[in-house]
Amino acid sequence: MKLTNPATLAIGTQALGTRPLAAMNLAANEAEEGHAIHGILGYAFFANRIVTLDYPGRALLIDHAPRGGSTVPMTIESKAPVIQARLSIGTQTHEVRLLVDTGFDDTVILTRPFVERHALLQFAENAGTSGQSLGGTTKSRIAKAKRLTIGNVHFDDVRVRLSLDEEGAFASDTVDGYIGSGLLQDSVVTFNYSAGALTLRRR
Numbered sequence: 001m002k003l004t005n006p007a008t009l010a011i012g013t014q015a016l017g018t019r020p021l022a023a024m025n026l027a028a029n030e031a032e033e034g035h036a037i038h039g040i041l042g043y044a045f046f047a048n049r050i051v052t053l054d055y056p057g058r059a060l061l062i063d064h065a066p067r068g069g070s071t072v073p074m075t076i077e078s079k080a081p082v083i084q085a086r087l088s089i090g091t092q093t094h095e096v097r098l099l100v101d102t103g104f105d106d107t108v109i110l111t112r113p114f115v116e117r118h119a120l121l122q123f124a125e126n127a128g129t130s131g132q133s134l135g136g137t138t139k140s141r142i143a144k145a146k147r148l149t150i151g152n153v154h155f156d157d158v159r160v161r162l163s164l165d166e167e168g169a170f171a172s173d174t175v176d177g178y179i180g181s182g183l184l185q186d187s188v189v190t191f192n193y194s195a196g197a198l199t200l201r202r203r
Contacts, residue, residue: 014062016045033105040103043079052190053102055181056203066190069201070151074100076193082175083198086149089160090123096176100189100198104180108148109140109161113173120162139164148183153200155183 003020010016026037045051052061075082081100086093087108098108115121124141140161148155159182163170170178190199 011041011060011062043076046081046191047193050190050192052188053184054188055185056188066188066199066201069188069190069199070153071197071199072151074191074193074196074198076196077174081191081193081198083150083179085179086147087160088146088148089120089143092118092120094118094176098177098179099175100179100191102181102184102189104178105182106161106180107159107182108145108177108179109138109163109170110177111169111173111175112163112165112171114176115162124162138168138170140170150200153187153202158183 001022001024004023005020006018007021008015008018009021021039026040030037050063050065052064052066054061072083077099082097083100085096085098087096096110096114110120120143121141123143125144126142140163143160143162145158145160146156148158165171184200186203188201188203190197192198
């Protein structure tokens with residue numbers, strides 16, 4: 001990763017100021033995404049704004065208060081949002097700490113330490129699968145969660161990846177797992193970093 005010369009950036013009517021931008025090669029991820037990737041909005045964009053991702057409406061709203069939905073506490077850990085949820089998988093139900101990663105295309109992945117600690121591979125439905133992320137190749141097996149509950153919002157029959165990674169983010173026990181945009185695609189999600197709150201509304 002390198003830094004550019006100072007550049008002026010704006011999103012819609014929101015001027016984000018002039019500053020150096022981080023530059024990295026995202027070309028390797030474009031084939032899997034199915035489109036060009038020109039950049040990533042990170043922590044600095046979210047930190048001092050209320051940011052709403054309206055997945056069904058294909059819109060990003062800045063500094064709009066959420067309309068309805070269920071609000072849950074959110075902590076910022078290593079500049080990433082983490083929430084508590086309840087997961088029922090196989091014969092087990094767990095309170096889980098999940099990092100919300102909108103750049104992750106799948107639904108839910110549970111980290112290898114969490115998978116091993118609770119012997120979740122017994123609920124896997126296939127021999128294994130692999131995928132690509134900014135961190136490289138990741139390996140996992142697929143299971144089906146009966147329900148994932150965030151606040152008062154329920155997701156039933158959720159496809160869950162059980163990480164087999166020996167290194168990288170999905171091999172860490174910092175959190176129990178990750179939520180991706182595949183789970184949120186029918187939802188409106190509001191991140192309020194300064195208030196420590198995430199609001200979720202399904203359409």
